Amino acid sequence: MAEIVLPAPLQTETSTPLVIKVRDLSVSFGDKIILDGLDLDVRKGEVMGFVGGSGMGKSVLTRTILGLTPKQRGLIEVFGADLDTLDLATRKRLERRFGVMFQMGALFSGLTVKQNVQLPLREHLRLTGRLADELAMLKIELVGLEPDAADKYPSELSGGMIKRAALARALALDPELVFLDEPTSGLDPIGAAEFDELIATLQKTLGLTVFMVTHDLDSLYAVCDRVAALADGKVIATGPISTMLASEHPWLRNYFHGKRARQADAASRPQVRAAPLPLR
Numbered sequence: 001m002a003e004i005v006l007p008a009p010l011q012t013e014t015s016t017p018l019v020i021k022v023r024d025l026s027v028s029f030g031d032k033i034i035l036d037g038l039d040l041d042v043r044k045g046e047v048m049g050f051v052g053g054s055g056m057g058k059s060v061l062t063r064t065i066l067g068l069t070p071k072q073r074g075l076i077e078v079f080g081a082d083l084d085t086l087d088l089a090t091r092k093r094l095e096r097r098f099g100v101m102f103q104m105g106a107l108f109s110g111l112t113v114k115q116n117v118q119l120p121l122r123e124h125l126r127l128t129g130r131l132a133d134e135l136a137m138l139k140i141e142l143v144g145l146e147p148d149a150a151d152k153y154p155s156e157l158s159g160g161m162i163k164r165a166a167l168a169r170a171l172a173l174d175p176e177l178v179f180l181d182e183p184t185s186g187l188d189p190i191g192a193a194e195f196d197e198l199i200a201t202l203q204k205t206l207g208l209t210v211f212m213v214t215h216d217l218d219s220l221y222a223v224c225d226r227v228a229a230l231a232d233g234k235v236i237a238t239g240p241i242s243t244m245l246a247s248e249h250p251w252l253r254n255y256f257h258g259k260r261a262r263q264a265d266a267a268s269r270p271q272v273r274a275a276p277l278p279l280r
């Protein structure tokens with residue numbers, strides 16, 4: 001019997017596959033409710049910026065998606081799989097598909113940059129020492145560090161170098177999805193702009209999906225395709241910057257129309273602040 005070939009489904013914007021799907025997520029610590037029925041979609045190939053007031057639960061959401069913080073209720077799917085239901089081996093295989101850059105880099109202080117970058121390689125792959133060295137050096141170069149940074153310890157690095165080393169570690173396993181928790185915090189404006197540019201370039205060239213928690217308005221303008229905003233335990237708005245600017249929600253009005261917001265908006269104009277990717 002002849003094989004029936006079905007046409008490939010149309011990939012409209014709304015049918016872009018979801019890399020992260022969160023539904024009705026609730027997380028509490030004791031009687032303190034942090035996330036309360038939160039829904040979120042992150043689409044394949046996009047940079048999603050995640051914003052919200054300090055202490056609102058951005059890092060808690062990231063850690064819950066990663067399976068590091070337990071949830072009380074709700075569904076979380078990463079690459080279409082509910083991490084809670086996977087056996088250990090399947091879960092490990094899935095975890096190889098995402099990389100994480102924690103707040104402030106979170107490098108191991110007793111390990112060199114190269115050894116830090118090699119940690120995920122050693123955890124997930126059986127490599128010879130030489131191959132692990134070569135792969136780590138590739139990642140170190142990929143993030144714009146000089147080769148001599150490889151043998152330095154975190155205490156010998158500048159803030160910007162620490163961020164780059166942490167990004168190299170997050171990219172060690174060639175992930176499809178990268179979580180970045182406040183990647184530009186603590187950097188001066190020039191360092192932050194360079195880091196934004198690096199993220200945008202890597203996202204484009206490696207075809208990454210990026211979930212980026214940030215307070216940095218410049219990063220939102222320069223790097224993100226869409227933004228999701230967190231308040232009162234829920235995502236209160238999702239969309240491109242234009243959606244955020246049009247929102248009447250008091251927190252969003254304050255965040256996107258306050259004094260610092262106007263500076264970021266002005267700085268995102270050509271020639272003033274490098275915008276590596278056009279806003280979509």
Ligand SMILES: Nc1ncnc2c1ncn2[C@@H]1O[C@H](COP(=O)(O)OP(=O)(O)OP(=O)(O)O)[C@@H](O)[C@H]1O
Pocket residue numbers: 029034052053054055056057058059060061
């Ligand atoms: N393990 C934990 N036990 C108890 N409370 C916690 C725990 N982790 C986080 N919290 C609380 O959850 C709330 C949200 O914290 P989270 O770090 O997610 O905030 P955030 O939005 O990332 O803040 P910031 O922007 O300042 O980093 C805070 O009140 C924090 O104290």
